[in-house]
Amino acid sequence: MSTIAHADHDHHDHKPTGIKRWLFSTNHKDIGTMYLVFSLIMFFVGGSMAMIIRAELFQPGLQFVDPQFYNSMVTVHALVMIFGAVMPAGVGLANWMIPIMIGAPDMALPRMNNMSFWIMPFAFALLLGTLFMEGGGPASGWTMYPPLVLQTGKAFPYLIFAVHFLGISSIMGSINIIATVFNMRAPGMTLMRLPLFVWTWVITAFLLIASMPVLAGAVTMLLTDKYFGTSFFNAAGGGDPVLFQHIFWFFGHPEVYILALPAFGIISQIIPTFARKPLFGYASMVYATASIAILSFFVWGHHMFTVGLPITGELFFMYMTMLIAVPTGVKVFNWVATMWKGAMTFEAPMLFSIAFVILFTIGGFSGLMLGITPVDFQYHNTYFVVAHFHYVLLTGAVFALMASVYYWIPKWTGNMYDEKLAKIHFWLSTIFANILFFPQHFLGLAGMPRRIPDYSVQFTDFNMISSLGGFGYGISQLLFVYIVIKCVLGGKKATSQVWEGGRGLEWTLSSPPPYHSFTTPPKVTKTLMDY
Amino acid sequence: MVKKVFRNNNEMVKKRNTRFALILGLIAFSLYAGFILSFMK
Numbered sequence: 001m002s003t004i005a006h007a008d009h010d011h012h013d014h015k016p017t018g019i020k021r022w023l024f025s026t027n028h029k030d031i032g033t034m035y036l037v038f039s040l041i042m043f044f045v046g047g048s049m050a051m052i053i054r055a056e057l058f059q060p061g062l063q064f065v066d067p068q069f070y071n072s073m074v075t076v077h078a079l080v081m082i083f084g085a086v087m088p089a090g091v092g093l094a095n096w097m098i099p100i101m102i103g104a105p106d107m108a109l110p111r112m113n114n115m116s117f118w119i120m121p122f123a124f125a126l127l128l129g130t131l132f133m134e135g136g137g138p139a140s141g142w143t144m145y146p147p148l149v150l151q152t153g154k155a156f157p158y159l160i161f162a163v164h165f166l167g168i169s170s171i172m173g174s175i176n177i178i179a180t181v182f183n184m185r186a187p188g189m190t191l192m193r194l195p196l197f198v199w200t201w202v203i204t205a206f207l208l209i210a211s212m213p214v215l216a217g218a219v220t221m222l223l224t225d226k227y228f229g230t231s232f233f234n235a236a237g238g239g240d241p242v243l244f245q246h247i248f249w250f251f252g253h254p255e256v257y258i259l260a261l262p263a264f265g266i267i268s269q270i271i272p273t274f275a276r277k278p279l280f281g282y283a284s285m286v287y288a289t290a291s292i293a294i295l296s297f298f299v300w301g302h303h304m305f306t307v308g309l310p311i312t313g314e315l316f317f318m319y320m321t322m323l324i325a326v327p328t329g330v331k332v333f334n335w336v337a338t339m340w341k342g343a344m345t346f347e348a349p350m351l352f353s354i355a356f357v358i359l360f361t362i363g364g365f366s367g368l369m370l371g372i373t374p375v376d377f378q379y380h381n382t383y384f385v386v387a388h389f390h391y392v393l394l395t396g397a398v399f400a401l402m403a404s405v406y407y408w409i410p411k412w413t414g415n416m417y418d419e420k421l422a423k424i425h426f427w428l429s430t431i432f433a434n435i436l437f438f439p440q441h442f443l444g445l446a447g448m449p450r451r452i453p454d455y456s457v458q459f460t461d462f463n464m465i466s467s468l469g470g471f472g473y474g475i476s477q478l479l480f481v482y483i484v485i486k487c488v489l490g491g492k493k494a495t496s497q498v499w500e501g502g503r504g505l506e507w508t509l510s511s512p513p514p515y516h517s518f519t520t521p522p523k524v525t526k527t528l529m530d531y
Numbered sequence: 532m533v534k535k536v537f538r539n540n541n542e543m544v545k546k547r548n549t550r551f552a553l554i555l556g557l558i559a560f561s562l563y564a565g566f567i568l569s570f571m572k
Contacts, residue, residue, distance in 0.1 A: 217566035
C-alpha cells in the first residue's frame with residue numbers, strides 16, 4: 001500500500017453557485033465536468049450524423065439525402081467526433097484527474113483553463129452553423145484537401161476559423177497540463193512515480209503543442225489561397241496541392257496518437273486495479289509511450305502512398321510505420337502480463353478495458369496491413385481504411401473513455417453506478433460495434449470506396465449488416481446516458497477507496513472529493529503502484 | 532525542487548507557471564509562423 005502522509009482536505013468547501021459557477025469557473029473539477037458534458041453532447045451530435053450515413057448506406061441507390069449533404073455529414077461527423085468528442089473527453093479527464101492524481105490544488109493556470117474550454121462551444125457553433133448556410137457545410141472530408149476544399153461555399157471561412165479556435169483551445173489546454181505536471185506535483189511524487197494516465201497526458205500535450213500549430217498553418221494557407229491570392233497549394237500559381245497533404249498528415253498522424261495515448265493511460269490505470277497487481281513494466285510503458293510519440297512524426301507518408309512518392313520515401317515511411325508496432329506491442333504485452341495470474345474481477349471498467357486491448361489490437365493489425373506500401377495500393381481509399389480507424393478510435397479510444405467514466409464516476413459523484421446496466425451497456429456496445437465495423441473490412445477488400453452515398457449492388461449485404469450494427473450501437477449509447485444520469489442523481493454511496501485494488505492519491509480523497517482538494521500538499525513517500 | 536516550490540508556495544509557483552506558459556506558447560506560435568514562412572517563395 002502506498003504510504004501517503006497527510007492528504008489534507010479542505011473542509012471550508014466554498015462553492016460558487018448558479019450560472020457564474022460554470023461561466024467563470026477556475027476550478028479544475030468544474031471545468032473537467034464541463035469538458036465531459038460537452039464531449040458527451042458532441043458524441044451524440046456526431047453520432048446522429050453517423051446514423052444518417054448508415055441509413056443512406058443501408059441500401060444501394062440514393063435514399064434519404066443528396067450527395068452533397070451526405071459528404072457534409074461524412075466531413076462534419078469526423079470533425080465533431082475528433083475535435084468535439086474524443087479530444088475534449090480526454091482533456092476533461094485530464095482536468096478532473098491530473099491535479100488529484102499528483103496532489104496539486106488545481107491546474108497551474110486556472111483562468112487559461114476556463115478560456116480553453118469556453119472557446120470550444122463557439123468554435124463548434126461556427127462549424128455546425130455551416131450546415132444551415134447557403135451551399136451547405138464543408139464536404140471535402142475532414143482532411144480538407146485542396147483543391148476540393150476550395151470549392152466549399154460560404155462555409156469555408158467558418159470551417160477554417162473553427163479549426164483555428166479548436167487548435168488554440170488544445171494548445172492552451174496542453175500548456176496547462178505540462179505546467180501542472182512539471183510545477184505542481186506533491187513532494188515525493190517523482191516523475192517515475194506518476195500514474196500512467198498522467199504520463200500519457202504529458203506526452204500527448206507535447207504532441208499537441210508540436211502538431212496543432214502545423215494544422216493551423218496549413219489551414220491559414222488554405223484561407224490565403226482562397227481569399228488573398230496566394231498559391232501555396234495552387235498549381236497554376238506555382239504551388240503544389242500535394243504539399244497540403246504532407247503538411248496535413250504531419251499533423252494528422254500525431255493527432256491519431258493524441259486521441260490514442262490518453263486511452264492507453266486510462267487502460268494502464270484500470271487493468272492493475274481490477275487485476276489487483278502492479279502494472280507490469282511501468283518504466284517500459286513510459287518509454288514506449290514516448291517512443292510512439294516521437295515516431296508518430298516520421299510516418300505521415302503512409303497516408304499518401306498513392307500520390308506518387310519516390311520509392312525511397314515509400315520505403316522509409318513503410319519501415320517507420322512497422323517500427324511503431326514495436327512500442328505498441330510492448331504496451332499490449334504489458335497489459336496482458338499485468339492480467340496474468342492476477343486476482344481479476346470483471347466490473348464494467350475492466351470489461352471495457354479488456355475489450356479495448358483485443359479490439360484496439362485488431363485495429364492496430366489492420367493498420368499494419370495498410371502500412372505496407374504495395375498492399376496499401378489496393379486498400380487505399382476503401383472501406384478497409386474506415387474499418388481500421390474505427391476499430392482504433394471507437395473500440396479503442398471511445399471504449400477507453402467509457403471505461404474511464406465507469407472507473408472514476410463513483411469518485412466524481414460519490415455514488416456507485418448501476419453495475420448490471422453498465423454490463424448490459426458493455427455487451428450491447430461491443431456486439432454492435434463489431435457488427436458495425438467488422439463487415440467493413442470485407443467491403444473494403446472487395447473494393448468499395450469510402451465517402452460515397454451510393455454503391456454497387458454486390459456490396460448490399462455487408463452494408464445492411466453494418467447499418468444494423470450502427471443503429472444498435474447508437475441506441476445502446478442512450479443506455480449509457482441513462483446510467484450516468486442515474487448515478488449523478490443517486491445510488492449506493494461510494495467509499496473514498498471505491499475500488500479495492502485502486503492505488504494512487506485520488507483514492508485518498510473522499511467521494512466526491514472536496515471542491516478544493518490538496519490545498520496543502522500531501523506527502524507521497526513510497527511508490528503509488530505498490531500492492 | 533518540488534518540495535521547495537510547495538513550501539515557498541504561491542508566488543514562486545505562479546511565476547514558474549507563467550514562465551512555462553510563455554515559453555510553450557512561444558514555441559507553438561513559432562511553429563505556426565515558421566511553417567507558413569518556410570513555404571513562402
